Amino acid sequence: MGLLEKKRPAQGARRTSNSASGRGRRKQAQVIAFANQKGGVAKTTTTLNLAAAFQEAGHRVLCVDMDPQGNLTMSQGVDPDAVEVSMYDVLVNHVSIRDCIAHQEVDVACASIDLAGAEIAMSTQIGRERSLEKALDEVREEYEFVCIDTPPSLGLLTINALTAARTVIVPVQCEYLSMRGLVQLQNTLAMIRDNLNPDVEIAGILPTLVDSRTVHAKEAIEMLEESFGDQVFASRIKKTVRFAEAPVRGMSVLKYDPDGKAAYAYRQLAREVLGVDT
Ligand SMILES: Nc1ncnc2c1ncn2[C@@H]1O[C@H](COP(=O)(O)OP(=O)(O)O)[C@@H](O)[C@H]1O
Numbered sequence: 695m696g697l698l699e700k701k702r703p704a705q706g707a708r709r710t711s712n713s714a715s716g717r718g719r720r721k722q723a724q725v726i727a728f729a730n731q732k733g734g735v736a737k738t739t740t741t742l743n744l745a746a747a748f749q750e751a752g753h754r755v756l757c758v759d760m761d762p763q764g765n766l767t768m769s770q771g772v773d774p775d776a777v778e779v780s781m782y783d784v785l786v787n788h789v790s791i792r793d794c795i796a797h798q799e800v801d802v803a804c805a806s807i808d809l810a811g812a813e814i815a816m817s818t819q820i821g822r823e824r825s826l827e828k829a830l831d832e833v834r835e836e837y838e839f840v841c842i843d844t845p846p847s848l849g850l851l852t853i854n855a856l857t858a859a860r861t862v863i864v865p866v867q868c869e870y871l872s873m874r875g876l877v878q879l880q881n882t883l884a885m886i887r888d889n890l891n892p893d894v895e896i897a898g899i900l901p902t903l904v905d906s907r908t909v910h911a912k913e914a915i916e917m918l919e920e921s922f923g924d925q926v927f928a929s930r931i932k933k934t935v936r937f938a939e940a941p942v943r944g945m946s947v948l949k950y951d952p953d954g955k956a957a958y959a960y961r962q963l964a965r966e967v968l969g970v971d972t
């Protein structure tokens with residue numbers, strides 16, 4: 695399920711056609727959106743920790759916080775209420791995305807609370823679904839991966855993320871109820887493919903918050919595999935308190951507890967996404 699293997703050569707060529715000119719161009723970033731319209735399934739946790747694992751493996755990474763709650767921004771130690779330029783300005787006023795990037799443990803394009811108003815402000819703009827895709831053109835050659843965190847809805851902010859992305863990682867909490875929403879997400883993706891971004895595909899579905907002591911979690915993963923087959927990552931993210939502790943310190947779990955199981959799980963996922971044999 696390696697992203698690198700799946701990448702179609704034509705894609706890069708198409709994407710570059712309207713961006714910077716010139717030959718000898720550097721490789722373009724792979725853009726990954728982390729989406730599930732349900733809240734509390736570890737989208738933000740996965741965006742940050744997978745990004746940190748890519749970075750640890752030597753890749754240049756940008757995280758983009760598209761959630762007005764600003765949890766990703768906060769989890770890197772930046773106060774969303776104090777940022778002067780945020781993704782709101784990028785999406786609505788077309789300010790350069792560089793101006794809202796905080797250089798923390800990983801680079802983060804920050805959210806602020808006013809991002810909540812972006813959907814309405816963008817709703818009358820022509821090309822409103824492509825605002826993020828356009829904004830990223832400026833930094834595509836600076837990063838190898840762009841990891842986009844999305845809010846718990848399928849509104850215009852998430853649509854922007856899915857339009858800008860080449861692949862989508864879907865964190866799923868292993869409970870029966872939380873898996874029902876996946877069909878709705880798949881329908882949205884089909885619509886995006888038909889209208890906005892024909893090549894976007896699911897890189898994988900990631901079982902998160904797995905409590906391996908319970909029969910329920912085991913059964914829920916089995917159900918997930920029955921329904922979605924090899925779209926389900928082999929990696930599993932188990933429940934541990936480390937994930938609640940690390941953001942309070944403004945760190946990923948890879949930095950907070952580098953030798954712990956939580957860090958190991960995201961390193962493992964990074965290898966799976968990169969298509970590295972383990
Ligand atoms: N593997 C895990 N084990 C325990 N707690 C977790 C784990 N992953 C995430 N959490 C916690 O669950 C909550 C929701 O995670 P979060 O990443 O914010 O979800 P989302 O972005 O989908 O709303 C957070 O408090 C987070 O610290």
Ligand SMILES: [Mg+2]
Nearest residue numbers: 737738761765
């Ligand atoms: Mg979140």
